[in-house]
Amino acid sequence: MSRLIVVSNRVAPTQEGRPAAGGLAIGVLDALKETGGVWFGWSGEIAAEPSPPVIEKQGNVTYATVGLTKRDYDQYYRGFSNATLWPTFHYRNDLSRYDRQEYAGYLRVNASLAQQLKELVRPDDIIWVHDYHLLPFARCLRDLGVKNPIGFFLHIPFPVPEVMRTVPPHEELVKSMCSYDVVGFQTDADRQSFVDYIERGNHGTLSDENMVHAYGRFLKVAAYPIGIYPDAIAKAAEQYGDRKAVRSLRDAMRGRKLIMSVDRLDYSKGLVERFQAFERLLLNAPGWHGRVSLVQIAPPTRSDVQTYQRIRQNLEGEAGRINGRFAQLDWTPIQYLNRKYERNLLMALFRQSQVGYVTPLRDGMNLVAKEYVASQDPADPGVLVLSQFAGAAEQLPGALVVNPFDLSQMAEALERALSMPLAERQARHADMMAPLRENNLSVWRDTFLADLRHVATASSVTEKAVKRADVTA
Ligand code: ADQ
DSSP: OOOEEEEEEEOOOOSTTOOOOOHHHHHHHHHHHHHOEEEEEEEEEEOSSOOOOEEEEETTEEEEEEEEOHHHIIIIIIIIIIIIIHHHHTTOTTTOOOOHHHHHHHHHHHHHHHHHHHTTOOTTOEEEEESGGGTTHHHHHHHTTOOSOEEEEOOSOOOOHHHHTTSTTHHHHHHHHTTSSEEEESSHHHHHHHHHHHHHTTSEEEOGGGEEEETTEEEEEEEOOOOOOHHHHHHHHHHGGGSHHHHHHHHHHTTOEEEEEEOOBOGGGOHHHHHHHHHHHHHHOGGGTTTEEEEEEOOBOSTTSHHHHHHHHHHHHHHHHHHHHHOBTTBOSEEEEOOOOOHHHHHHHHHHOSEEEEOOSSBSOOHHHHHHHHHSOTTSOOEEEEETTBGGGGTOTTSEEEOTTOHHHHHHHHHHHHTOOHHHHHHHHHHHHHHHHHTOHHHHHHHHHHHHHHHHHHHHHHHHHHHHHHHHO
């Protein structure tokens, strides 16, 4: 079996048990631990100058990490990746800015990471690249003569062509994505947006079995919704139930109902709207005063990007205002915690709550929604209130699906969730556990990798045939 090389912007902390708040890190590490292989990417450190990768082996996973210079970090990571691509791909082009120097830095870092990886690549390796930081990575490897199968998975949404075109170098980016052998998206809607861009711009055509022929290349373009390991999560949620933090939460609730939200602190997660919809519930239904609290756990991320500082201030302002308006001496409506938790503990906290409140304005998938469901006690499960704009909404039929821009609808859904009878809660929970088991994290990884192996062989045969035909014509 060929060796797997995973490439992502950031290689997750390698110490076991250390919280890694980020869906990509969690999905990739769990997937890689089972098959073994190499994980290549940025160490998270700022280096004075570029240096060769640091190699560290833990179990069957080899970590190969490199530092970034301050200039690389500013232009590639903080700049083009997180101030241009992230907001635009989440339909927030109002928050997006474009700077040519930053884009040049983005291309430069992709090329330099590709150069460093090339030294580690063996002829029969397969390479799996992750996320928006590395859209042109395969093209950089191909320019260096790397012929191995290379796949790409986008963890965030891919916007419709009209929005994609607001990124000035949009065509160069899409063209370079066509250097991959497989391009995977979270949902069919994302896949369709990519295909629409190619077809409407007359850049290529789609044939049967999701094969795209564009810019002289054949690639597979398909949806591979990322999953979790629901039974492992259920077990952890139960086992961690008597940890001190969980007991303290239970005691503090003193019979009150608990609505729970967990996100990275990001404007795409819809936190302000979520607080305001909770406020609307308290306004519309005073009977819930003193009887329900919202716990929002949101560790800050990318705090040196300006838009992230703003969302943090906004949210603190909203939490303070709403608490000021409704709090009683023995009741705080919103508890807002800016910190990370150990993952298993988080699952146990989910299990204490009656409602999982997951309402991003836009999200590739949203693993928290899936983790919330898996953490519940099947005999007495909580209810998931979920945004229609999370990729997960396609896969969680038992959720109360809401439009996060409609505060009244969200408030009504919260009330319905808080009062839902046991039999309905159990039925909804069972409806969601079945697809979570069927499409778990191994299925995501194995389907993607099987397609990559298959397509890479098939398209190299097709490309050779096309070249032979050109020569004999
Ligand atoms: P994220 O935007 O990071 O992921 P999400 O999918 O919800 O969003 O994953 C967050 C992960 O971090 C979850 O596993 C969660 O348990 C964990 N986490 C969050 N807050 C935490 C905290 N305070 N302490 C500890 N752990 C915490 C990106 C995309 C998503 C996509 C994933 C995976 O934006 O749409 O689902 O990648 O592909």
